[in-house]
Amino acid sequence: MIYDIEYETMPREALESIQLRRLQATVSRAYATVPYYRKKFEGAGLKPGDITSLNDLQQLPFTAKQDLRDNYPFGMFAVPMDNVVRIHASSGTTGKPTVVGYTSRDINTWAELMARALAAGGATRGDIIHNAFGYGLFTGGLGVHYGAEKLGASVIPISGGNTKRQVLIMKDFGPTILTSTPSYALHLAEAAEEMGVSFKDLNFRFGIFGAEPWSENMRREIEEKLNITAVDIYGLSEVIGPGVSIECHEAKSGMHIPEDHFIAEIIDPATKEVLPYGETGELVITSITKEAFPVIRYRTRDITSLNAEPCVCGRTMIRMNKISGRTDDMLIIRGVNVFPSQIESVLMEIEGVEPHYQLEVDRKDNLDTLTVRVEVSQGVFSDEVKELQRFGGTIAKEIKELLGISAIVKLAEPKSIARSEGKASRVIDNRNI
Ligand code: DLL
Numbered sequence: 001m002i003y004d005i006e007y008e009t010m011p012r013e014a015l016e017s018i019q020l021r022r023l024q025a026t027v028s029r030a031y032a033t034v035p036y037y038r039k040k041f042e043g044a045g046l047k048p049g050d051i052t053s054l055n056d057l058q059q060l061p062f063t064a065k066q067d068l069r070d071n072y073p074f075g076m077f078a079v080p081m082d083n084v085v086r087i088h089a090s091s092g093t094t095g096k097p098t099v100v101g102y103t104s105r106d107i108n109t110w111a112e113l114m115a116r117a118l119a120a121g122g123a124t125r126g127d128i129i130h131n132a133f134g135y136g137l138f139t140g141g142l143g144v145h146y147g148a149e150k151l152g153a154s155v156i157p158i159s160g161g162n163t164k165r166q167v168l169i170m171k172d173f174g175p176t177i178l179t180s181t182p183s184y185a186l187h188l189a190e191a192a193e194e195m196g197v198s199f200k201d202l203n204f205r206f207g208i209f210g211a212e213p214w215s216e217n218m219r220r221e222i223e224e225k226l227n228i229t230a231v232d233i234y235g236l237s238e239v240i241g242p243g244v245s246i247e248c249h250e251a252k253s254g255m256h257i258p259e260d261h262f263i264a265e266i267i268d269p270a271t272k273e274v275l276p277y278g279e280t281g282e283l284v285i286t287s288i289t290k291e292a293f294p295v296i297r298y299r300t301r302d303i304t305s306l307n308a309e310p311c312v313c314g315r316t317m318i319r320m321n322k323i324s325g326r327t328d329d330m331l332i333i334r335g336v337n338v339f340p341s342q343i344e345s346v347l348m349e350i351e352g353v354e355p356h357y358q359l360e361v362d363r364k365d366n367l368d369t370l371t372v373r374v375e376v377s378q379g380v381f382s383d384e385v386k387e388l389q390r391f392g393g394t395i396a397k398e399i400k401e402l403l404g405i406s407a408i409v410k411l412a413e414p415k416s417i418a419r420s421e422g423k424a425s426r427v428i429d430n431r432n433i
């Protein structure tokens with residue numbers, strides 16, 4: 001179902017004229033109210049009036065996470081605190097969190113976008129949404145919550161954690177849509193199995209998963225284990241939270257970006273040059289309707305490409321492909337660029353490997369080593385040592401063949417790698433570089 005038929009299927013020409021008007025308004029307001037933007041524009045010799053076409057966006061300076069940190073906590077807000085009704089923050093593994101604010105109109109915009117997203121992911125008014133994204137400073141829980149209410153669905157605000165209780169509620173309340181991180185969805189499936197509950201007997205139809213990277217192979221694994229159709233949802237707090245893009249369940253091939261609210265560009269992260277559709281690079285987003293926290297050419301660090309082909313679902317909004325990694329989580333192992341998602345893809349192809357793994361990188365005698373700890377099924381684990389060694393060898397060979405790097409593969413017992421209730425942490429880099 002298309003939630004906002006007028007905007008989501010708008011002809012490109014009409015859309016572009018709305019984008020230009022909104023971009024001009026955003027740039028003027030940012031210039032007038034946020035000292036950071038005024039300084040940046042002045043540094044580039046630009047005035048808001050210089051933006052006369054969508055192409056002029058390319059003249060504007062980029063905004064990076066460091067800029068938000070430098071203005072911590074509220075320095076990038078474009079409205080007085082009187083008008084801010086909500087504050088969220090991204091956890092941030094290093095340094096200070098990134099703080100974002102919303103006016104009451106922003107909350108409404110976000111709810112609309114999330115209603116669109118949930119509908120694209122298969123939700124209707126009749127659905128019961130089991131929302132296992134964390135509620136709190138993280139945008140996942142409340143983002144889905146407000147969208148579900150706006151859509152008119154029933155939402156169970158279960159949040160993350162207390163997994164056994166979640167299984168009970170899934171059994172008793174009969175939710176039809178699951179929203180969570182993909183890793184937590186698998187954890188829920190495992191917990192259900194332990195409690196003798198089969199997802200086949202539950203009512204779930206769709207799962208809407210995001211907030212962390214997951215491969216196509218991981219999708220297949222989840223769809224099979226949970227007996228659902230799984231779609232990918234993307235977003236980041238700096239831009240609004242979840243709802244920056246969503247796959248439609250009809251195509252499950254690229255996430256539609258609500259371009260009446262966000263303008264997407266792909267740049268080469270090294271040269272910062274804007275790349276044409278289809279080419280892979282760093283996603284850059286400009287918000288064109290947000291009031292409290294507008295972002296102009298925000299460098300997401302997420303790696304993807306854009307696809308302007310028409311979609312079977314009827315939406316005219318451009319799609320971005322699945323995130324293949326982040327510019328800052330790319331591991332360089334003995335000179336080879338490796339994304340954790342590539343290793344995940346290799347692992348998930350192998351029968352007997354479970355979707356739980358961790359990568360550890362060390363440096364010994366100036367040489368990088370990559371250790372892949374991966375869980376295997378009970379059947380494989382109870383094999384003889386020799387068999388296990390052979391199995392580990394096969395995995396190492398596949399990794400070497402596809403990625404060109406040698407890895408030390410350690411097979412782990414089922415359920416021995418720590419499960420997370422939110423975003424899974426899959427990489428431990430001990431190199432201190
Ligand atoms: O993760 C917002 C969100 C909540 C998205 C719920 C989807 C569902 P942050 O905590 O600010 O916000 O983290 C944003 O997470 O830059 C990506 O690197 C990663 N990420 C988010 N969604 C996806 C996805 C939320 N579908 C950062 N695939 C982003 C891959 C994702 N990575």
